[in-house]
Amino acid sequence: MADTVQDQQEQPAQQPTYTRRRRTPTPPPPDPYAILDEDESAPLYVPLKQRRAQLVSKLAAKGTGGAAAAAEKRKREELEEEEKERERDEEEARRKKREAQTLLMEAQEVKRQKAIEESAKTEQQKREEEEAKILAAQEATRKKLAGAEEVAKGIVYTERMKATWRPPHYIRGKSEEELEAIRDKFHILVSGDDIPPPIPNFRDMKLPKPLLEYLKKKKISAPTPIQLQGLPVAFSGRDMIGIAFTGSGKTLAFSLPLLMLALEEEKRLPFMQGEGPVGIIMCPSRELARQTFEGLNEMARCLEQGGYPQVRSLLCIGGISMAEQGQTLANGFHMVVATPGRLQDMLEKRKFTLNQCKYLCMDEADRMIDMGFEEDVRNILSFFKHQRQTLLFSATMPKRIQDFAQSALVQPILVNVGRAGAASLNIIQEVEYVKQEAKMVYLLECLQKTAPPVIIFSDNKNEVDDIQEYLLLKGVEAVAIHGSKTQEEREYAIKSFKSGKKDVMVASGVASKGLDFSEIQHVINFTMPKEIEDYTHQIGRTGRGDKTGIATTFINMQTPEQTLLDLKYLLMEAKQKVPPFLLSIEDPNVGADGKPIGCTNCGGLGHTIRNCPKLEENQRRTMAGIGRGGDSGGGGW
Ligand SMILES: Nc1ncnc2c1ncn2[C@@H]1O[C@H](COP(=O)(O)OP(=O)(O)OP(=O)(O)O)[C@@H](O)[C@H]1O
Numbered sequence: 236m237a238d239t240v241q242d243q244q245e246q247p248a249q250q251p252t253y254t255r256r257r258r259t260p261t262p263p264p265p266d267p268y269a270i271l272d273e274d275e276s277a278p279l280y281v282p283l284k285q286r287r288a289q290l291v292s293k294l295a296a297k298g299t300g301g302a303a304a305a306a307e308k309r310k311r312e313e314l315e316e317e318e319k320e321r322e323r324d325e326e327e328a329r330r331k332k333r334e335a336q337t338l339l340m341e342a343q344e345v346k347r348q349k350a351i352e353e354s355a356k357t358e359q360q361k362r363e364e365e366e367a368k369i370l371a372a373q374e375a376t377r378k379k380l381a382g383a384e385e386v387a388k389g390i391v392y393t394e395r396m397k398a399t400w401r402p403p404h405y406i407r408g409k410s411e412e413e414l415e416a417i418r419d420k421f422h423i424l425v426s427g428d429d430i431p432p433p434i435p436n437f438r439d440m441k442l443p444k445p446l447l448e449y450l451k452k453k454k455i456s457a458p459t460p461i462q463l464q465g466l467p468v469a470f471s472g473r474d475m476i477g478i479a480f481t482g483s484g485k486t487l488a489f490s491l492p493l494l495m496l497a498l499e500e501e502k503r504l505p506f507m508q509g510e511g512p513v514g515i516i517m518c519p520s521r522e523l524a525r526q527t528f529e530g531l532n533e534m535a536r537c538l539e540q541g542g543y544p545q546v547r548s549l550l551c552i553g554g555i556s557m558a559e560q561g562q563t564l565a566n567g568f569h570m571v572v573a574t575p576g577r578l579q580d581m582l583e584k585r586k587f588t589l590n591q592c593k594y595l596c597m598d599e600a601d602r603m604i605d606m607g608f609e610e611d612v613r614n615i616l617s618f619f620k621h622q623r624q625t626l627l628f629s630a631t632m633p634k635r636i637q638d639f640a641q642s643a644l645v646q647p648i649l650v651n652v653g654r655a656g657a658a659s660l661n662i663i664q665e666v667e668y669v670k671q672e673a674k675m676v677y678l679l680e681c682l683q684k685t686a687p688p689v690i691i692f693s694d695n696k697n698e699v700d701d702i703q704e705y706l707l708l709k710g711v712e713a714v715a716i717h718g719s720k721t722q723e724e725r726e727y728a729i730k731s732f733k734s735g736k737k738d739v740m741v742a743s744g745v746a747s748k749g750l751d752f753s754e755i756q757h758v759i760n761f762t763m764p765k766e767i768e769d770y771t772h773q774i775g776r777t778g779r780g781d782k783t784g785i786a787t788t789f790i791n792m793q794t795p796e797q798t799l800l801d802l803k804y805l806l807m808e809a810k811q812k813v814p815p816f817l818l819s820i821e822d823p824n825v826g827a828d829g830k831p832i833g834c835t836n837c838g839g840l841g842h843t844i845r846n847c848p849k850l851e852e853n854q855r856r857t858m859a860g861i862g863r864g865g866d867s868g869g870g871g872w
Pocket residue numbers: 453454455456457458459462479480481482483484485486487629630748749750751753775779780781
């Protein structure tokens with residue numbers, strides 16, 4: 236455009252043309268240039284040099300103005316960005332606040348719901364929850380019941396032990412309903428997988444003829460409930476927990492399977508010097524171990540006389556010289572009956588090994604653990620080189636011990652006849668209020684209730700001695716047994732009482748555990764034991780097998796109320812007469828249904844785990860670092 240203007244300006248201006256005739260002057264053609272010249276708005280001519288300079292400065296100006304604008308723009312953008320960021324932050328803060336509010340509200344809602352649930356819970360439910368917590372805390376401190384090596388190497392057995400024994404064909408053919416009907420008939424409760432069938436007669440258990448004859452001779456014609464279910468379980472090689480009343484024949488339920496195993500192993504390959512054992516029975520007291528040992532030997536002799544190979548057993552208890560059994564040790568033996576202390580000692584001294592051992596039974600298993608033998612048992616387990624069949628038996632086995640014991644068992648079967656800890660129904664239980672100072676005199680009167688033999692129990696060793704002395708003075712043939720007596724004194728007491736030479740035996744609680752004195756007519760609890768399980772075991776020395784007996788218990792102001800409550804419920808459960816002074820004791824722990832809640836720790840019905848005397852005692856022992864129970868003594872009772 237500038238060039239055009241320039242061209243126009245450089246051309247010479249044209250002059251107008253004139254003629255003679257008068258003519259109307261025609262307007263000159265439009266001169267674009269003239270118009271341009273006359274147009275004041277037209278730009279003035281600017282020389283090229285100047286225009287270039289102008290252009291340069293314009294461009295320069297344009298350049299600086301762009302930078303400023305860009306800076307302006309950037310600033311604007313930054314501000315916008317800042318604004319956006321602030322908004323974002325605010326939104327985030329709002330969101331967080333909203334969320335926090337939601338969480339708070341949620342928490343409040345949960346709290347509110349909990350409060351509603353809590354208020355809906357019965358006192359009993361609350362108590363149960365609290366008790367479960369106490370129990371869990373207590374159990375958390377317990378170690379697994381397994382050998383140290385197994386724990387260290389992480390060995391966990393999952394497969395059951397193999398056994399050659401099978402129930403007869405026609406029993407295997409019974410339907411599950413038929414088997415359940417048999418269990419119902421004998422009040423047997425079972426739990427576990429693939430439970431072998433109950434067998435209601437010994438013949439069908441495939442016992443050797445000499446053993447059947449032995450049982451017949453002993454007037455044992457049919458298995459008791461724990462035997463008819465427990466024996467098939469044990470013969471099948473299964474781990475088990477057997478719970479049944481005192482005097483209900485548990486000893487046979489674990490002795491027979493060991494004897495059969497020993498026989499089978501001996502038949503397969505006769506035992507030589509230094510070999511064995513194939514199985515162990517552990518008992519919490521020396522007397523009980525000796526009794527079980529004698530029972531095993533008697534049956535083994537019958538087998539031998541009946542033409543079967545000889546199977547030998549070793550008694551391994553404190554207080555006896557092992558030299559007495561030198562012959563057995565030298566010949567090799569199949570079975571061991573032991574108390575934990577002495578057994579551990581023998582194993583540590585390498586008198587024998589458990590390399591061939593396949594069977595381990597703990598009689599009065601809960602007592603053993605309660606008496607502080609838990610660590611000994613664990614040590615003994617560490618001598619096993621491979622899996623074994625493990626069996627636990629007792630008349631009292633609180634849930635706490637059952638759960639704990641399961642850690643040593645593989646796919647166990649629980650066989651339960653009656654409530655664990657319930658008293659035998661063959662016993663008439665009488666409770667009498669006798670003032671402390673009148674006890675001795677009344678004892679004499681009480682002895683008249685039945686003919687001998689009678690057992691009198693007292694918790695206190697000095698009291699045991701005092702009672703015996705008093706009775707001797709009064710002309711009663713009495714012997715005494717407690718933990719501070721020598722082994723000879725203890726053995727003499729048991730022998731003379733068992734043989735009927737002595738009419739009365741005065742004993743501390745120790746003699747209550749599992750001892751089987753036939754025909755005991757009367758048990759007198761001179762002092763009511765603090766723990767109800769001890770009471771159950773003590774009165775259980777009478778009413779054994781199919782016999783009946785009487786138990787008299789003295790109580791007075793010195794008997795703790797909680798113990799009295801436990802006793803009250805035990806009597807009610809066994810449908811016994813409850814004296815009015817026991818009935819009048821109110822139970823602060825009674826459930827909404829009026830029934831006692833009971834203790835999960837010891838099985839007592841008159842208290843809960845919160846005030847369980849046994850739990851307190853255990854805690855006291857743990858704090859004091861005491862191992863074994865007082866009367867058990869080194870080497871095992
Ligand atoms: N099937 C049976 N029929 C009759 N009597 C039996 C039978 N089995 C065992 N007995 C007898 O019953 C008595 C008690 O048996 P055992 O000592 O085995 O009882 P327990 O259940 O172990 O008792 P505790 O819990 O006190 O140890 C013994 O004298 C025993 O001979």
